Amino acid sequence: xxxxxxxxxxxxxxxxxxxxxxxxxxxxxxxxxxxxxxxxxxxxxxxxxxxxxxxxxxxxxxxxxxxxxxxxxxxxxxxxxxxxxxxxxxxxxxxxxxxxxxxxxxxxxxxxxxxxxxxxxxxxxxxxxxxxxxxxxxxxxxxxxxxxxxxxxxxxxxxxxxxxxxxxxxxxxxxxxxxxxxxxxxxxxxxxxxxxxxxxxxxxxxxxxxxxxxxxxxxxxxxxxxxxxxxxxxxxxxxxxxxxxxxxxxxxxxxxxxxxxxxxxxxxxxxxxxxxxxxxxxxxxxxxxxxxxxxxxxxxxxxxxxxxxxxxxxx
Amino acid sequence: xxxxxxxxxxxxxxxxxxxxxxxxxxxxxxxxxxxxxxxxxxxxxxxxxxxxxxxxxxxxxxxxxxxxxxxxxxxxxxxxxxxxxxxxxxxxxxxxxxxxxxxxxxxxxxxxxxxxxxxxxxxxxxxxxxxxxxxxxxxxxxxxxxxxxxxxxxxxxxxxxxxxxxxxxxxxxxxxxxxxxxxxxxxxxxxxxxxxxxxxxxxxxxxxxxxxxxxxxxxxxxxxxxxxxxxxxxxxxxxxxxxxxxxxxxxxxxxxx
Numbered sequence: 001x002x003x004x005x006x007x008x009x010x011x012x013x014x015x016x017x018x019x020x021x022x023x024x025x026x027x028x029x030x031x032x033x034x035x036x037x038x039x040x041x042x043x044x045x046x047x048x049x050x051x052x053x054x055x056x057x058x059x060x061x062x063x064x065x066x067x068x069x070x071x072x073x074x075x076x077x078x079x080x081x082x083x084x085x086x087x088x089x090x091x092x093x094x095x096x097x098x099x100x101x102x103x104x105x106x107x108x109x110x111x112x113x114x115x116x117x118x119x120x121x122x123x124x125x126x127x128x129x130x131x132x133x134x135x136x137x138x139x140x141x142x143x144x145x146x147x148x149x150x151x152x153x154x155x156x157x158x159x160x161x162x163x164x165x166x167x168x169x170x171x172x173x174x175x176x177x178x179x180x181x182x183x184x185x186x187x188x189x190x191x192x193x194x195x196x197x198x199x200x201x202x203x204x205x206x207x208x209x210x211x212x213x214x215x216x217x218x219x220x221x222x223x224x225x226x227x228x229x230x231x232x233x234x235x236x237x238x239x240x241x242x243x244x245x246x247x248x249x250x251x252x253x254x255x256x257x258x259x260x261x262x263x264x265x266x267x268x269x270x271x272x273x274x275x276x277x278x279x280x281x282x283x284x285x286x287x288x289x290x291x292x293x294x295x296x297x298x299x300x301x302x303x304x305x306x307x308x309x310x311x312x313x314x315x
Numbered sequence: 316x317x318x319x320x321x322x323x324x325x326x327x328x329x330x331x332x333x334x335x336x337x338x339x340x341x342x343x344x345x346x347x348x349x350x351x352x353x354x355x356x357x358x359x360x361x362x363x364x365x366x367x368x369x370x371x372x373x374x375x376x377x378x379x380x381x382x383x384x385x386x387x388x389x390x391x392x393x394x395x396x397x398x399x400x401x402x403x404x405x406x407x408x409x410x411x412x413x414x415x416x417x418x419x420x421x422x423x424x425x426x427x428x429x430x431x432x433x434x435x436x437x438x439x440x441x442x443x444x445x446x447x448x449x450x451x452x453x454x455x456x457x458x459x460x461x462x463x464x465x466x467x468x469x470x471x472x473x474x475x476x477x478x479x480x481x482x483x484x485x486x487x488x489x490x491x492x493x494x495x496x497x498x499x500x501x502x503x504x505x506x507x508x509x510x511x512x513x514x515x516x517x518x519x520x521x522x523x524x525x526x527x528x529x530x531x532x533x534x535x536x537x538x539x540x541x542x543x544x545x546x547x548x549x550x551x552x553x554x555x556x557x558x559x560x561x562x563x564x565x566x567x568x569x570x571x572x
Contacts, residue, residue: 051441080443091438094430105442108449150438157442 090150374476427527462516
């Protein structure tokens with residue numbers, strides 16, 4: 001089962017430029033979380049801080065009682081074995097073919113025989129739909145395939161926490177949906193904790209159990225999916241519905257004049273909350289809550305038309 | 316980024332600590348034998364031919380210079396000895412170092428730099444593998460090994476080149492050229508040349524690796540890193556060469572002195 005990640009008061013700056021400050025959140029064990037944010041708000045930096053590739057200036061990250069921000073290099077290497085990370089472009093080793101890439105962590109960390117390695121690697125390759133491409137070099141395949149290969153490599157040591165950096169960048173919407181489905185199925189099968197960093201609104205609306213949003217050098221909000229999707233908070237509302245009206249501007253925030261010009265305009269109504277994407281089995285995942293439960297518990301009326309089954313062909 | 320007066324010190328410090336990390340990681344198990352052999356073969360394959368091509372004219376130039384000078388002194392009998400001394404003590408380690416840094420070091424730096432910007436090194440760290448132990452140590456040891464043998468090779472080719480030019484072009488006497496070999500030179504000269512080659516190989520590989528794993532800012536960053544690594548290596552090499560020569564003369568007095 002997955003592992004909880006607790007972040008307290010995390011602050012990071014490069015030189016004297018603050019990236020984000022005082023970020024506190026908890027990634028609940030076994031749940032899928034999405035970290036959203038406009039381009040350039042340090043989402044990837046956040047992800048790299050979580051695995052200790054970057055040291056935060058302040059704050060703590062607790063994983064199974066170890067504080068990644070202050071622990072020794074040796075402990076860090078130990079803790080990292082709990083993690084699987086999918087980098088933006090897959091970060092495959094260019095000199096090895098896909099099979100050797102996926103087998104690499106097994107060969108380095110375990111004493112398994114080649115035949116055991118082969119069966120594990122082929123199992124993961126099948127999960128991500130790459131059977132038949134084992135002998136290809138990373139330079140010879142498309143970006144989508146590289147991502148899926150990266151996912152297979154991230155999975156090979158059965159991680160407890162999976163960090164995914166922009167699974168949808170450079171992929172078409174269909175492939176993105178397939179990749180999202182793969183991740184949901186993986187969560188159902190292994191119960192690992194997922195953190196997906198993205199700015200794709202569609203992924204954020206349909207995949208996760210929890211959503212967080214980084215904006216203007218701080219964590220604007222973090223909570224259950226339905227909480228953010230029904231939120232009236234201008235930043236959240238603007239971003240999750242990809243609108244131009246709201247505090248987020250082209251370069252960073254809008255200035256006072258631009259905001260004043262928008263003052264009279266009424267925000268379009270909140271769109272209905274879509275149903276959460278289910279695993280291929282069609283059953284709720286262990287950590288998935290029935291649609292509308294959070295809204296009912298908190299006495300919030302979701303926008304009209306929410307939770308309707310909009311899948312094509314659904315009756 | 317603000318530029319401060321202490322920035323160069325900071326870089327020097329982190330380069331030094333990188334070298335220490337590498338030295339420490341080189342004794343940690345498991346040793347990456349496969350990577351080591353691949354890298355040794357790779358560095359040898361990019362350096363052997365250019366080195367041979369440089370060594371022949373290098374030996375010849377020294378023979379010409381020394382031969383002319385010695386003729387003026389009227390001590391032709393020592394031509395061979397002086398040429399050997401110059402080649403084995405100084406010319407050969409320097410020629411080796413320049414080629415190791417220029418051909419081997421730049422290739423190592425470009426390789427590690429492109430891995431860095433493709434996030435391969437991050438991916439490796441996340442998989443719980445230390446890139447210094449896995450990638451840098453084999454490269455540094457391989458470069459030292461190749462530098463060691465290359466120096467022997469350059470010494471031989473250089474001395475042969477000197478012989479040919481002295482005998483053919485300067486009408487030297489073959490017998491006295493060879494016979495005078497040991498008049499001034501002695502075995503410690505060869506050892507110090509080999510020791511220099513090892514140190515130069517270490518410096519070239521460590522600087523190249525350091526610049527490579529700290530490359531940033533996309534493909535241009537890798538180009539800059541390669542450029543800087545070659546320049547820094549050359550500067551360090553000549554400083555190290557001077558120090559080692561000075562120490563050598565203190566430790567081992569010249570023959571007959």
